[in-house]
Amino acid sequence: MLMLPQDLKEAAKIERRRKFEEERRGRIFNARNRLIGIDKEALEKQIKEKQLRDQEERKINEAYEIQRIKEAELASIIERRIEEERRKINEEINRFRATYQKPETRREFDLYDPDALKKAIPCRVHDDDPRCGISSAQKFEGEDLAGKERAKYQIEQNRAWLEQQIAERRAADEERKAAQIAYDEAVLAMDKRACELDRMEQECRRRLKEAHQQFNKVLAEEQAHERRLEAVRELEDNQAEIYNFVTGDFLCENRDVALSNLGSKRVIGYLYKGMTQDELQEVRKVQLKQIAERKRAEEDEAHMNAQWDEVANGMAQHAFLLERELLEKQREINKQILGQNKQLSAQQKSYQEYVEKILYTNKPTAAYFEQFNTSTR
Template sequence: MFVFTCLVRRHGNSLFAACSTCLVRSFKMLNFQLTTERDRREAALIDKRRALEEERKKRIFNPRQRLFGIDYETLQRQIEEKRHREAEEARIDRIFDEQRKKNDEVALALEKKEKQERMRLEQEVNYFRRCCQRPEDRREFDLNDPDRMKKAAPPRSADDDDQCGPSSAQKFEGEDLAGAERAKVQRDQVRAWLDQQMMEKEAADQERKAAEEAYREAIFARDQRALQLDQMEKDCRKRLEEACLRFNRALADERKMEEMTRLKREHEDCLAEMYNFMTSDLLTENPDVSQSNLGPNRRIGYLYKGMTEEEKKQVREYQLAQIEEAKKRKELEKRMDREFDDYINGTQRTISLMDREEARKQRELIKSLAEENRQLAVEQKKRKEFLENVVYKNTPAPEFYDQFNKSTR
């Protein structure tokens, strides 16, 4: 089998087609195995290469993947962003779960506390009803008393009862003569019941009085404590007011002394100012005091009493000289303005002439470019006709293009 495989690889399909029949007959005669483990491995390798070739064809013949490829960096970045987003969502979910657990614990604690408070209130209400709102303490208990008939007086207390007349149907001939004794026993029993009720009522009254006394003592103690706190607050406020009063008095005395000192100082300053003003150089009109230390011709404004005739004459001559100088300066400025206007006008005329010359050159350049473009269009048209009529006469058939892209090698 190995020799046969080598011959097939060396001589190709022609040798295989010629010798296959003879070899099969020989194998059948010698009872050889047609396929071995090595043949199966080679067949698996061939199938694998075929599958890889098909995958390669799909990848290469896909123009989008062949031209653009796969952006692995973008895919990796998207994967990282997705992982980061999922981790952030998981972290947020954990935070919400922890917060929900805390809220549930708080809610359970509050519910438990509410249940305990409700139970305590119900116990207090039941205790109050049991101790202070008993049925036997009600005003209409005698109407709803189940032992009312037992406690009530009998219709007839004796055989000679005046309340039982002929129509009362309470006294008959042949009655039991032990009725009086039985009535006495009944009265004793009723008396015992009444004594028991009185004792119970008295015990209830004593218990209620004790509770009221304890409540009054608690209220009295609270009132006494409130009075003590109020008295302490009043004493503290009183001491604070006294301290503020002493401080305010000290401040008032200090301000009064400061005011007296200020008035005294102002009075002394006024007297000194009046004396200085009366003996000043302004009222005495001393001309020497207006001389300034900054120069021989400088004067002090607030001590200056006016110019002399000589100084007035000098000032007038200086003013006339300034007027003449101003007239000359204005004439010079007018002459310079006229010259500048003449220069501006000449410059504008020169610029206008240059703009006209530039526009003329631009028009000539546009005309030459248009002529050149027209010639180029004619030449391009002639070249296109030459290519269509001479060069590209033989158009390829579809079979020419079908022979490409048949293999990846």
């Protein structure tokens, strides 16, 4: 059979309609995608009622949040005021201590003054100090008063010895260089002066050996002399130290050496031998006075702590009252919400009875349902 282009177009149109009808039938007769018998107005009404309830609940929550923020701000302001008052009191206490209770104004400050040694005058300033009398035990016969001059002389002597050693070492180096030159010249003239070279070499070695021996001998003598001087100095220092310890104020238990030149009540710490009975009684009196002052300060502190506890209790009671007031307000709000829920429940129940007993009384028969889904048009 011959198919014309017009026939092909008609056949394509028919096939396209047939496929569209099958797809439409599948969509219409699909029970999962079809909705029948829904009350749109009731659904919209329920949505609006839910939105109204959400708005009311949101307003209640916002009012509760605003009230909570106000109460928190009030509590924060009260707490800041308390902290400010406490800070002012502490500043006044510190200012009073810094003004009227300085360590320098205390009677016993000289006992623990960190600059006591700096303020004290040495027992012996120089050799002609008028305070160093016969019984001062600060100046003795046989002292090494020329120690600085002797040390200076020793330094100069060491310098002279070092210069002498350097000169000798330089001379030895020059002789060694000369010998090396002579040796080199002898090697160059070996064919002509073999015997003379051997003699010159032996002479050079002998002179070098003698120079080394002389240098080592002088160095050994200097070291031995230095050791003897060091031993003599150490022996003299040890004897002087033993004599100073034996005749010193520390072993003699002399109380007068502890008296300071700055006043009759001042003492030198490292020479102090202990307090007398009068001083001990005076210290005991001061300690009893300090104990009484400490007890009075503790009573004042206890009184202040009691005042602070009273203020804190007042704040706690005020916060408790505020919290109870907020709970009462929350209970009232919950009662209002409960009443609204009961009213909504009664309305919904009456509407349900209206739908079941009045609106949907005409029940459809089977013939009514059989007329549907017979065609897609």
